[in-house]
Amino acid sequence: MGSSRRGRLVAGTALAIVLALAAWTLLGPDRVMRGRVSGVKLLGLDRPFPEGGRYPGDPYVGSHVCAECHPGETATHAGSGHARTLRPAGDRELARRLDGMDVEDPERPGVRWRYGYREGELHVERTEGRRVEDLVIQYAFGSGHHATTFLTVVDPAFPEVLEHRLTYFAREQSMGLTPGHRAGVGMAGVGERGGALIGDDARNCFGCHTTQLSAPPGRSIDPATMIPTVSCERCHGPGRAHHDAARRGSQAGAPELRLPFGPGRYSTDALLRLCGDCHRHPSKIDPARIRPDNPNLARFQPVGLLQSRCLIESGGSLDCVTCHDPHARASSDHAKYRAVCIACHAAPDGGCPKSPAGDCVECHMPRLDAGQHVLFADHWIRATRPEMRQPPSPELRPDLRRLR
Ligand code: HEC
Ligand code: HEC
Ligand code: HEC
Ligand code: HEC
Ligand code: HEC
Ligand code: HEC
Ligand code: HEC
Incomplete structure (x- = not known):
């Protein structure tokens, strides 16, 4: 094979490679x-x-x-x-x-x-x-x-x-x-x-x-030590001392077995703050947004409930656990919630002037659109207000994800 022929072959191959590369850069996908x-x-x-x-x-x-x-x-x-x-x-x-x-x-x-x-x-x-x-x-x-x-x-x-x-x-x-x-x-x-x-x-x-989020608590997100999900120890606090005491044979009622939110040993305020840590507490949101015509508040149950006369005028006997098992999903059985309403609003005096036999939740805790693709039951229990079913006024419309 002559050296000039080999030279042409090399040049030709090189040209083909350059052309292929150029075509790839121009036409092929640019992967990242x-x-x-x-x-x-x-x-x-x-x-x-x-x-x-x-x-x-x-x-x-x-x-x-x-x-x-x-x-x-x-x-x-x-x-x-x-x-x-x-x-x-x-x-x-x-x-x-x-x-x-x-x-x-x-x-x-x-x-x-x-x-x-x-x-x-x-x-x-x-x-x-x-x-x-x-x-x-x-x-x-x-x-x-x-x-x-x-x-x-x-x-x-x-x-x-x-x-x-x-x-x-x-x-x-x-x-x-x-x-x-x-x-x-x-x-x-x-x-x-x-x-x-x-x-x-x-x-x-x-x-x-x-x-x-991470242990010991720090600034970073650490999957190696993170305790994921809202688990027992998020609400009841770290459980090692309790666990060790129970293993040593401590009996019910022993002080060393006590944990935060043990039954009957917490205040309404403490419970609303616990749930409000994540479901939002009034102390965590702009007071100017706490208005009766703001349907976005339906997403923030503690904020709503704390505005309701049911809570304000019942001397601390109403909180999340009155209606919900804190370990379960929210029940969809409205008859159960109705029984809670009736426990305080007994007919004939405290009953409803409009519909004492009806589904209290349907009218007084209507599901509202808080702009999240999901409807939320309004926990600001009060007489029904037709204006709440209208789209929110422009100044209330910004997406509440901003409030995180
Ligand atoms: C979202 C918060 C939350 C989480 C998560 C949670 N609890 Fe509770 N738990 C509570 C509250 C609030 C009470 C008090 C309920 C009451 O007074 O009716 C309670 C009560 C209890 C009680 C006492 C029940 C009784 O009536 O004697 C036990 C035991 C308990 N929880 C264990 C657990 C265990 C185990 C887990 C995890 C599998 C867990 N909890 C997860 C909030 C929570
Ligand atoms: C070895 C058994 C044992 C283990 C494990 C255990 N507990 Fe308990 N727990 C008990 C006993 C005993 C009581 C007291 C009796 C009662 O009130 O039921 C109790 C009571 C409680 C109470 C009510 C406390 C109060 O102040 O009245 C809560 C809440 C609770 N446990 C949560 C937990 C959580 C959360 C864990 C896991 C981190 C856990 N327990 C692990 C045995 C245990
Ligand atoms: C650490 C944050 C945190 C705390 C504290 C907390 N929650 Fe939640 N809660 C959440 C998150 C996040 C979800 C969404 C769960 C999911 O992905 O479905 C939720 C969901 C719920 C739901 C279910 C909604 C449904 O779809 O049915 C109920 C009911 C609820 N929480 C009640 C409570 C109550 C009552 C308390 C106080 C005892 C409480 N939560 C405390 C973060 C929290
Ligand atoms: C202040 C506490 C808080 C912060 C911050 C927060 N969430 Fe949540 N998240 C909740 C609570 C409470 C719920 C349940 C009720 C609701 O939807 O508002 C929830 C619900 C959700 C749901 C719907 C779960 C379901 O199926 O019902 C998703 C998805 C979600 N959050 C994702 C996120 C992401 C992603 C971020 C961060 C970019 C975030 N959240 C920040 C408290 C919070
Ligand atoms: C712990 C007791 C208690 C529970 C439970 C309760 N309420 Fe009330 N509610 C009150 C008190 C107290 C008032 C204020 C005095 C009055 O109107 O009787 C009130 C007021 C009201 C009002 C008038 C509020 C206003 O601003 O005009 C309505 C409507 C109402 N409740 C409906 C309900 C419904 C529906 C339920 C169940 C989902 C319920 N309540 C559960 C105690 C309670
Ligand atoms: C007077 C009863 C009552 C009280 C008190 C109450 N809730 Fe509810 N909650 C309801 C009803 C009714 C629903 C809607 C259930 C349904 O239709 O599926 C609901 C639903 C929810 C949901 C699911 C999202 C939604 O809107 O459907 C969450 C989360 C929730 N409640 C959290 C809380 C928290 C946190 C508290 C305490 C601040 C609380 N609730 C107090 C009655 C109550
Ligand atoms: C069909 C819708 C509807 C149902 C169902 C309903 N209510 Fe009402 N309720 C209203 C309306 C509307 C008002 C306001 C009436 C007015 O101001 O004249 C009202 C007012 C009230 C008031 C305030 C009374 C006052 O003196 O200001 C209470 C308390 C009440 N309802 C409780 C209940 C309870 C408890 C239930 C369930 C047993 C219930 N409501 C079921 C529509 C309803």
């Missing part, structure tokens, strides 16, 4: 991968709580040990939203159902989202023109009773979190915009992939859906 690829494992869900604690002197024991002596509360709690409100996305049955689903962006023409379930992980591919981004979805927030929002931790130390743009809504059985991400709402940090939450916003998001 984001999010840590390591699967998330969480204490109590995928891993046992370490017997000696997560560190020396750890006051928490993990809820699984409570089951042995409190099987009733444990069984009820297991079926509640509290017990399932934060899980690794790949663990959810939903991840398998979403596999292969391809949806158009609700607002941006030409943008598509395609879900894939691979090796225990949920991914979403965002395609815009030739640009394809593969995002690993780490966490699923929400039990799924109403909605599931996805999160990816971008930087666990700072921390920074991506709240994904699309949320799964159970009622519609489909993906829709995450509340607050609509164009024009003006929520800070919202971009084409979703919302960037940094610092306290990222911590608070996990904070209301966990028992403890």
Whole structure:
């Protein structure tokens, strides 16, 4: 073979490679991968709580040990939203159902989202023109009773979190915009992939859906020590001393067995503050928003109940536990709630002038649209007000996710 022929061959091959590369750059997909690829494992869900604690002197024991002596509360709690409100996305049955689903962006023409379930992980591919981004979805927030929002931790130390743009809504059985991400709402940090939450916003998001964010408590989001979901020790406090005393044979009534929110040993105020830590307490929201014509307040049950004359004028004998088992989902049996109303509003004197035989809840605790795709029962119990069923006035319309 002559050297000039070989030279032409080499040049030709090189040219072909350059052309192929150019074509690939111009026409082929531009792939970007984001999010840590390591699967998330969480204490109590995928891993046992370490017997000696997560560190020396750890006051928490993990809820699984409570089951042995409190099987009733444990069984009820297991079926509640509290017990399932934060899980690794790949663990959810939903991840398998979403596999292969391809949806158009609700607002941006030409943008598509395609879900894939691979090796225990949920991914979403965002395609815009030739640009394809593969995002690993780490966490699923929400039990799924109403909605599931996805999160990816971008930087666990700072921390920074991506709240994904699309949320799964159970009622519609489909993906829709995450509340607050609509164009024009003006929520800070919202971009084409979703919302960037940094610092306290990222911590608070996990904070209301966990028992403890990290141990020892710090600034970061630490999946290795996080106690996920609203579990026993979120409401009753760390259980190690209680557990050890019970093991030593302490009997019912012994002071060393007492825990926060043991029956009959807490005030209405303390209970409303406990539930209000997450369901919102008036001390946590702008007083200017606490107005009778603000339907968004329906989402904040402690705020509503604290405005009601039923609570204000009943001398501290009404709180969340009067109507709800704190270990269970809210019952949908209105006859049970009616019995609670009647216990205070007995006919003929205290009864209803309008409909004493009717469903009290239907008229006095109507379900209102708080702009979250989900209707909430108004806990500001009062005489019905037709104006509440109208769309909110413009100054009340901003999405309340901002209040987190
Ligand atoms: C650490 C935060 C936190 C605390 C404290 C808390 N909750 Fe919740 N609660 C949540 C979250 C998060 C959900 C949503 C669960 C889900 O994903 O379905 C929820 C859901 C509920 C539901 C179920 C709603 C439904 O769909 O039926 C009820 C009822 C409820 N909480 C009542 C209470 C009561 C009563 C208290 C006080 C005794 C309380 N919660 C304290 C965070 C909390
Ligand atoms: C101040 C506490 C608080 C913060 C902060 C918070 N949540 Fe929640 N979240 C709740 C409570 C309470 C509920 C249950 C009632 C409701 O929907 O308001 C809930 C419900 C939900 C649900 C619906 C669950 C269902 O199926 O009923 C999702 C999804 C959710 N939160 C995701 C998030 C995400 C994602 C963040 C952070 C970006 C966040 N939450 C921040 C308290 C909080
Ligand atoms: C959302 C907050 C919350 C969570 C989560 C929670 N509890 Fe409770 N628990 C309460 C409150 C409030 C009471 C008091 C109820 C009352 O006075 O009727 C209570 C009462 C109890 C009691 C006393 C019952 C009695 O009447 O003697 C036990 C035992 C108990 N809880 C165990 C548990 C266990 C075990 C878990 C986890 C599986 C758990 N709790 C999760 C709020 C909670
Ligand atoms: C080895 C058995 C045992 C274990 C494990 C145990 N408890 Fe108890 N618990 C008891 C006994 C005994 C009492 C007192 C009798 C009673 O009131 O039922 C009690 C009472 C309680 C009460 C009421 C406290 C009060 O002030 O009146 C709560 C709340 C409670 N336990 C929660 C928990 C939680 C949460 C866990 C898990 C972290 C747990 N227990 C683990 C045995 C146990
Ligand atoms: C712990 C006792 C108690 C319970 C439980 C209770 N209420 Fe009341 N309620 C009161 C008191 C006290 C007042 C104020 C005096 C009055 O009107 O009787 C009141 C007032 C009202 C008012 C008039 C409020 C206003 O601002 O005009 C309505 C309507 C009402 N209750 C409906 C209900 C309904 C419906 C329920 C059940 C979902 C209920 N209440 C449960 C004690 C209670
Ligand atoms: C007078 C009775 C009553 C009291 C007190 C009460 N609730 Fe409710 N709650 C209801 C009713 C009724 C519903 C709607 C049930 C249904 O229709 O499915 C409900 C539903 C809920 C839901 C589910 C979301 C929704 O709106 O359907 C949550 C969460 C909740 N309540 C939390 C609380 C908290 C927290 C407190 C204490 C601040 C509280 N509730 C006090 C009667 C009550
Ligand atoms: C069909 C709707 C409807 C039902 C069902 C209903 N109410 Fe009413 N209720 C009203 C209306 C409307 C008013 C205001 C009447 C007025 O101001 O003339 C009212 C007023 C009241 C008041 C205030 C009375 C006063 O003196 O100011 C109480 C208390 C009350 N209802 C309790 C109840 C209870 C308890 C139940 C269930 C047993 C119930 N209501 C069922 C519509 C209803």
